[in-house]
Amino acid sequence: xxxxGPRALAxxxxxxxxxxxxxxxxxxxxxxLGELCRNGHRIVRGTVLSSVEGAIRLGGARIPVTTYRIxxxxxxxxxxxxxxxxxxxxxxTLGKAMPVEVGGLVRAPILADLPQxxxxxxxxxxxxxxxxxxxxxxxxxxxxxxxxxxxxEKETAANELDNADLFRGTRLEGVVAPGPVPYRVLARAIRxxxxxxxxxx
Numbered sequence: 732x733x734x735x736g737p738r739a740l741a742x743x744x745x746x747x748x749x750x751x752x753x754x755x756x757x758x759x760x761x762x763x764l765g766e767l768c769r770n771g772h773r774i775v776r777g778t779v780l781s782s783v784e785g786a787i788r789l790g791g792a793r794i795p796v797t798t799y800r801i802x803x804x805x806x807x808x809x810x811x812x813x814x815x816x817x818x819x820x821x822x823x824t825l826g827k828a829m830p831v832e833v834g835g836l837v838r839a840p841i842l843a844d845l846p847q848x849x850x851x852x853x854x855x856x857x858x859x860x861x862x863x864x865x866x867x868x869x870x871x872x873x874x875x876x877x878x879x880x881x882x883x884e885k886e887t888a889a890n891e892l893d894n895a896d897l898f899r900g901t902r903l904e905g906v907v908a909p910g911p912v913p914y915r916v917l918a919r920a921i922r923x924x925x926x927x928x929x930x931x932x
Contacts, residue, residue: 761892762871763899768924770870771857773809773820776879776918777801779848780819784826789864795826796866799848801856807921808930822848822858824868846876846891853879855888855917879914887911 768774781800786793803818825845846869848854857875861867869875873891881887889911890897897912898904903920 760871761896762874764897764901764920764924765928767857767870767875768808768921768928768930770859771808771875772860772867773858774807774856774921774925775801775803775809775820775858776805776807776853776855777803777820778853779850782848782850786826787864796823797826797847798823801848801854804853805918807918808925822856822867823861823865825866846873848876855879855914877917880911881914884915886914888914888917 762770778801779799780802783798783800785796785798787796788794799822801820801822803820806818827845827847855877857870859867859870875890877888877890879886879888893910894912895909897909898907898920901920901924903916907916
């Protein structure tokens with residue numbers, strides 16, 4: 732019978748999280764809006780209220796985690812959470828791993844591609860379904876994390892790939908150039924895509 736050590740078990744769980752639909756580890760598949768919507772367990776726009784660094788024990792290994800508390804400003808998919816009457820939810824994701832120095836060489840952490848959210852900033856987030864230990868991530872890592880900026884009615888949104896391939900295969904392909912897109916255009920496209928997919932908030 733094959734026996735798996737605690738550290739190997741922890742790595743397998745991390746791999747399962749990163750290789751879940753919407754995330755593929757260090758080589759991330761380019762996704763369009765339809766794929767982001769299909770793989771998103773929850774799609775919300777929110778403002779980051781707090782960020783707490785911590786760790787969990789998993790299979791004998793200590794895994795860094797970051798818990799973001801996010802005020803929900805708009806819900807596209809998934810049940811809105813609440814705390815003390817406020818529409819909020821917690822996103823508990825893998826934390827920022829520190830580089831490791833081995834024999835004079837500094838090795839970059841394997842999880843360096845995970846988005847880091849800023850307190851007070853506004854984001855449109857496509858998040859995966861939490862794993863058994865409560866960890867989730869943004870779909871396609873930086874692809875499912877859109878920073879929303881600008882004044883009301885002139886807000887724009889862009890993900891970490893600068894919206895590359897976002898509207899591939901849609902009526903907006905060739906009409907909307909890569910780069911920040913008006914938030915209202917993106918919000919409407921998400922609602923239309925979810926309706927076509929038969930998904931509801």
